[in-house]
Every structure is written in C-alpha cells, then in structure tokens.
Amino acid sequence: MGWFKNMVMKLLRIQPALEAKQIVIREPLSYQTKVLRNRLWYRGDPSELEQFAIQAAMDPVSKARFWAASASEGLRIRKIHSGLPAMIAGTLADIVTTDFDGIETAAAWEDIAKDNDFDKLLAESITETLVAGDGAFKVSIDPEVSEYPILEFYSGEQVDYKRQRGRLQEVIFYTDYHYKDDDYRLEETFGRGYVRSRLLNKYGKEVPLTSISETAKLQPEVTYLGDWIMAVPLQFFKSPKWPNRGKSIFDSKNDEFDALDEIISQWVDAIRSGRVQKYIPEDLIPKNPHTGEFLPPNAFDNQFTRIGSKLAEDADDKIQVVQPEIHYQAFVESYASALDMCLQGIVSPSTLGIDLKKRDNAEAQREKEKTTLYTRSKLIDALNSVLPQLVDVTLKVYDTMRNEAAGDYKASAEFGEYASPSFDEVIESVGKARTYGIMSIEESINQLYGDSWTDEQKAAEVQRLKDEQGIGMIEPEIRERDDPPDTDPEDGE
Numbered sequence: 001m002g003w004f005k006n007m008v009m010k011l012l013r014i015q016p017a018l019e020a021k022q023i024v025i026r027e028p029l030s031y032q033t034k035v036l037r038n039r040l041w042y043r044g045d046p047s048e049l050e051q052f053a054i055q056a057a058m059d060p061v062s063k064a065r066f067w068a069a070s071a072s073e074g075l076r077i078r079k080i081h082s083g084l085p086a087m088i089a090g091t092l093a094d095i096v097t098t099d100f101d102g103i104e105t106a107a108a109w110e111d112i113a114k115d116n117d118f119d120k121l122l123a124e125s126i127t128e129t130l131v132a133g134d135g136a137f138k139v140s141i142d143p144e145v146s147e148y149p150i151l152e153f154y155s156g157e158q159v160d161y162k163r164q165r166g167r168l169q170e171v172i173f174y175t176d177y178h179y180k181d182d183d184y185r186l187e188e189t190f191g192r193g194y195v196r197s198r199l200l201n202k203y204g205k206e207v208p209l210t211s212i213s214e215t216a217k218l219q220p221e222v223t224y225l226g227d228w229i230m231a232v233p234l235q236f237f238k239s240p241k242w243p244n245r246g247k248s249i250f251d252s253k254n255d256e257f258d259a260l261d262e263i264i265s266q267w268v269d270a271i272r273s274g275r276v277q278k279y280i281p282e283d284l285i286p287k288n289p290h291t292g293e294f295l296p297p298n299a300f301d302n303q304f305t306r307i308g309s310k311l312a313e314d315a316d317d318k319i320q321v322v323q324p325e326i327h328y329q330a331f332v333e334s335y336a337s338a339l340d341m342c343l344q345g346i347v348s349p350s351t352l353g354i355d356l357k358k359r360d361n362a363e364a365q366r367e368k369e370k371t372t373l374y375t376r377s378k379l380i381d382a383l384n385s386v387l388p389q390l391v392d393v394t395l396k397v398y399d400t401m402r403n404e405a406a407g408d409y410k411a412s413a414e415f416g417e418y419a420s421p422s423f424d425e426v427i428e429s430v431g432k433a434r435t436y437g438i439m440s441i442e443e444s445i446n447q448l449y450g451d452s453w454t455d456e457q458k459a460a461e462v463q464r465l466k467d468e469q470g471i472g473m474i475e476p477e478i479r480e481r482d483d484p485p486d487t488d489p490e491d492g493e
Contacts, residue, residue, distance in 0.1 A: 028059050031242050035132050035157045038250040041085040041257060042131045050079060065255070066262035078272075080265045084342055085250055085257060087352050092249075093126040095351075095372070096379050096415070105391050105411035112394055116151040125153040125234060126379065132156035134235035134246030136171050137390050138190070139397050149397040151390075153234075161233060161244050171231035179212040186215055190231040195222045226406050230397055232390045236382050249346055260338040267331040348372045380415050387413040416450060441465050 029037065033056065040048050053067035062068055067079065100122065103109060112118075129135050132155040140150045154173050162170040175186040183202040188195065197218045199209050209215045235246030250257070287294055343349055351372045388411040396406035430447050433439035439447075445458050445465075453461075465471075 026059075027241070028062055029056065031245065032157055034251070035155075035248075037254070038085075038131050038133075038248045039157075041250050041254075042089055044081055044083045044086050046079050046081045049081060065258045066265070067258055077265055077269045080261060080268055082257070082260050082264055084260065084339075084352075085253075088249065088343070088347055089127050089130045091352055092130060092347060092375060092379065093123055095376055096126055096383070097123040099416040101414040101416055103387060103391055103411050103413050105388075106395060106409055108395060108398060109391055109411070112148045112151075112398065115146055115148045118151065121151060121153060126383075128153060128155040129234050129236055129246065130249050132246075133237070133239060133248040133251070134233065135159060136161075136173070136231050136233045137386075138171075138173055138188075139230040139232075139390075139394055141397065141401060147401075149394050149401065151394065156246065159233075163244055168229065168233065171229060171233060173231070177212055177214055179214075184212055184215075186218075190229050192227050192229055193223055193225070195230065196220065224400050226396065226400075228393060228396060228406075230393060232386055232393055234382065234386050236379055253342055253346070256338065256342040260335070260342055263331065263334045263338050267335070270331070343371075345371065346375055383415075384413050387411070441471070 037052060037056070040052050049067050053062070053065060054070050057063040057065070057068040097119065100119070103113070125135060125137070135153055135155045136159045138152045138154055140152070142150055158174045160172040160174075161168060162172070170189050170191045173188045173190070175188070177184045177186065184207070185200045186197065187200060188197050197209060197215070197220060198206050199211055199215055201207050201211075209218050209220065237247040237249070239245040239247040239251075339349065339354065343352075348369045348371050349355075350369055391411035392409045395409045399406045426448060430439065430444045434441075434444055441462050442458075445453075445461050449458065449461075
C-alpha cells in the first residue's frame with residue numbers, strides 16, 4: 001500500500017505536513033497558587049480578590065480579567081463580589097450533611113465520633129474538599145488530650161500523597177508554626193506501619209523537633225503492627241492537570257465568576273451614575289431668611305447643582321431635573337446569563353434560593369434541579385467509599401492504643417433522600433403507579449416516606465392500608481376430613 005499512497009500524493013501534488021516544532025505551554029498558576037485562588041473565592045473578600053488577581057496576572061488572559069484591572073489603568077469602578085462561590089460550596093455541604101444519618105459499625109465508634117464532634121468535622125471536610133479539590137483525614141494519638149483517637153482533616157494545600165502504580169503508599173501532612181520570629185514547618189509522613197516526623201526551618205533545612213515547644217514531645221519515628229495507614233484521603237473530582245490530585249468545583253468557573261462580578265459592578269456603577277440631578281439658577285436657590293445666604297445642599301431633601309443666572313432679555317430661569325436612562329432589562333438579562341454559566345454542571349439556581357421564574361417555567365426549573373441531584377450523588381458516592389475506610393482505620397488505632405490486635409471492621413454510611421422532587425410530585429407519581437398496578441403497597445410507602453419513617457412505622461402503615469382495602473385479610477377455611485377406618489387387605493370386604 002505504500003507505493004499506492006506515494007503515487008496518489010505525486011499525482012495530486014500533496015505535500016505532507018511538517019512535524020510541529022516543540023510547543024511550550026506555561027501554566028499560569030501552580031497547584032498551591034490555584035488552591036489559594038479558590039480559597040479567596042470562598043472567602044469572598046473583594047479587596048483580597050483584587051490583590052491576588054493583580055499580583056498573579058502574568059499573561060494576557062489573566063491581565064484582561066475584571067479583578068486584575070487596577071485603578072492606575074484608569075478604572076474608576078466599585079468592584080463588588082457576588083458571594084456565589086461560598087454559597088455553592090456551603091449549600092452542597094449542607095445538603096449532604098443534613099441527609100447524613102450516621103454510620104453503622106461497632107459500638108466504640110459512637111464514643112469516638114462524639115469525642116471528635118464528627119458531624120461538624122464531616123461538614124468542614126466536605127467544604128474544604130469542594131474548595132481545595134482534595135484533602136485527607138489524619139488519625140493521631142495524644143493521651144493528654146483524649147483517651148480516644150483524634151480525627152483531623154487537612155485540606156489540599158496542607159497534604160501530599162505518594163503512590164506506587166496507583167496504590168497509596170504515604171500521606172504527608174504539613175503544619176506551619178511561628179515561633180520567636182521564625183517560621184517552621186512540621187512534616188509528618190504517614191506510611192504503612194509507621195509515622196515519621198521532621199521539622200524544617202524557613203530555609204527548608206531539617207532541625208531538631210525540640211526546637212519549638214509544639215513539636216518537642218514528638219518522636220522522629222513511631223512504628224506499629226499492621227499494613228495500614230493512619231490516614232484516609234478524600235476527593236470528589238479528579239484533576240485533569242495534576243496527577244493524583246482532586247479538582248475543585250471552582251477550577252472551571254474562574255472566568256464565569258469574574259464575569260458575574262463585572263456585570264454586578266457595572267450595574268451598581270450605572271445606578272450610582274444615574275442619580276437624579278437638579279440644576280437650580282442662583283436666583284431660585286433657597287436662602288437663609290435672616291442672613292440672605294444660600295442654603296447649602298444636603299444629601300436628603302435639598303441636593304442640587306448651582307448654575308449661574310441668565311442675563312439675556314428673554315431669559316427664563318427655571319429648575320432643570322435631569323436623570324439618565326438606565327437599561328435595567330439589559331443588566332438583568334446579562335446577570336441571569338452569567339449566573340447560569342456559573343452554576344452549569346454544579347447546582348441548580350432553585351437550590352440556592354435564586355428565583356429565575358421570569359426566564360424558566362416550572363418544568364424547566366425541575367429539570368435544572370437534577371443538576372443538584374447529580375452533584376450530590378457524586379459527593380455521596382465518594383463518602384460511601386471513604387467513611388468506611390476512616391472508621392476501620394480509627395478503630396484499628398483504638399485497638400492499638402489498648403494494646404490489642406487491630407481487627408477488621410465493616411461499616412456503612414447512611415444517607416437519607418434529598419428533598420426533591422416535592423412531596424406532592426411524589427404522591428402524584430406513586431399514585432399513578434398504584435393505579436396502573438405496577439407498584440406494591442410496601443414499595444409505595446417506602447417511596448413516599450423513605451428514611452423519614454422507621455421500619456415499624458412503615459409496616460404499620462402498610463397493614464392499615466391492607467385492612468382498609470381488604471387485601472390479603474381473608475384466609476380460606478380448610479376442613480379436615482375424618483380418616484377412614486383402618487382395614488386389613490386380607491379381610492376382603
């Protein structure tokens with residue numbers, strides 16, 4: 001076939017494409033800087049966002065963003081942040097933690113969870129993972145603080161991972177300290193059967209752990225029996241840029257958040273510039289009846305601009321009221337479009353309490369609500385995998401603390417149903433299924449009340465419905481016949 005291809009190329013005079021030269025693409029932000037940007041979006045302070053954007057803008061795309069524009073370039077606009085990133089992360093975390101019904105496992109876990117305020121820790125870990133992209137639970141021992149294992153969560157910028165062929169080998173935690181005008185970093189490596197600690201100064205050189213009081217009691221290395229790690233990583237989405245790292249929900253929405261803030265800021269600036277202006281000639285300005293001096297304007301009931309009186313013969317001095325026209329509808333449409341771009345693929349506007357009924361009908365809004373269900377499902381799937389591992393590791397540590405052999409523990413996390421669709425819609429759907437005869441009474445009760453009712457309540461309700469409808473209540477009466485007398489086959493009749 002090679003000769004045929006060459007012949008066709010000669011006949012058609014096709015010149016093969018040249019091999020591309022080496023293409024160099026420079027990433028605008030490192031992983032740590034990216035996490036810092038996402039954390040500033042979550043913090044929502046306009047001053048911090050502007051400072052970061054101006055200092056981090058090193059390429060033309062970054063310099064063209066709204067938050068990177070500085071006042072020295074002629075921008076005289078009030079910069080306003082919508083607060084949407086914090087609303088997204090906080091709402092998603094609340095949806096998951098509100099539906100969290102607990103963990104079924106050994107009884108010792110209940111005491112450990114209560115001692116560590118696990119529900120609050122879980123909410124914080126979900127929020128931190130959504131913002132930073134990933135993180136890890138750290139299980140440690142400190143008899144002076146608690147008789148149970150101590151659970152902590154470190155977000156993405158404070159943790160690193162070492163993997164071999166996709167298998168987790170080590171989790172490295174970083175803790176920063178400031179002691180006597182010097183900065184130190186504690187690096188704790190949690191591996192299979194060991195925990196190693198070392199202290200680094202601000203130059204990155206290792207110093208004794210006794211250099212600061214916070215780490216003076218730590219041992220350089222602690223070993224234990226078992227092929228398991230006293231740490232459990234957590235991530236919801238996989239990063240396409242950094243291997244073995246997670247992706248934040250803000251990573252792909254940076255430009256959309258910037259555009260939304262620009263639209264809001266321009267809107268407010270237009271309202272400020274569109275105030276009513278009153279131009280009053282000097283002859284018509286209110287005066288002090290005692291001194292004859294002009295009364296000064298104020299911002300409430302006497303705001304005006306003073307103009308000179310006309311001296312022409314046919315002059316007609318009068319007060320002029322001028323107000324620029326503000327195109328509110330254009331701003332509303334731009335705001336709604338930018339908001340949709342910010343929320344696409346993450347959460348529904350109705351989940352955040354944002355009313356866009358003017359643009360969407362009720363059916364369209366219910367379809368958008370499925371986006372929240374998809375995101376919630378991804379979060380719960382990750383937690384269903386991580387939480388049993390965390391419980392197993394924590395109980396193994398608890399066994400080790402009591403000088404017992406670490407056992408294997410099975411656990412399952414339970415989550416309730418998300419409050420969507422509405423109860424009325426569920427009744428309508430279940431009622432149709434019952435009418436068509438394709439759903440049993442037991443399943444209909446389970447669909448209606450989910451985890452909000454106990455099994456006993458559901459069983460009682462099913463029995464009550466069966467009694468009212470007369471289903472399966474009448475048992476047929478079976479009469480026993482009298483057994484015939486025993487006869488000897490040799491006796492004949």
